[in-house]
């Protein structure tokens with residue numbers, strides 16, 4: 551597939567975000583049933599999962615935009631091995647959830663890879679050829695091959711969406727920023743159980759001249775030249 555290499559600008563905060571589609575990946579963070587649907591990990595922690603629904607439509611539109619332009623797409627999944635060998639006891643024992651990681655729940659074992667709850671919501675299911683990255687932590691670089699993958703693909707810029715803004719999205723953006731990637735957060739394609747935390751996170755990211763990265767709504771993204779897909 552040939553992907554356009556001309557520089558494109560997004561009117562963003564704190565200033566224009568310049569990227570080339572050929573060197574940019576979309577990272578869709580943790581759009582899993584365990585976080586977005588009743589009966590999963592998010593609800594077991596006492597959260598009102600309905601707060602996350604607002605991000606689903608924009609996240610789907612963002613995926614469609616990235617697919618049409620031929621961007622690399624990575625869907626992350628926070629989940630653990632069935633034997634919990636990659637789940638630190640401190641994570642499992644934290645708080646007073648109604649169900650802990652690994653416990654049986656209405657969508658299978660909570661936050662366990664391969665269980666229905668750990669899967670993506672239907673609207674945001676990955677397509678063939680897109681990368682699914684399972685991760686044991688909040689940041690997507692910790693304990694995964696993400697850094698190696700991005701280096702192999704020649705990626706320099708990352709566009710972020712998903713849930714939750716102040717936990718896994720922000721953790722991954724900070725990890726990426728420290729590794730030298732230019733990062734853009736699509737503000738309406740991310741959500742938190744605490745809407746004020748989403749808003750505060752966006753401010754933290756763009757403050758001090760973009761200390762963590764850039765932020766812009768979906769509507770600010772430029773039309774991408776269609777990727778040249780052989781045989782399409």
Ligand code: C5J
Pocket residue numbers: 579580585628688713714715717718719
């Ligand atoms: C949380 C996440 N909130 N994906 N995970 O525990 O943000």
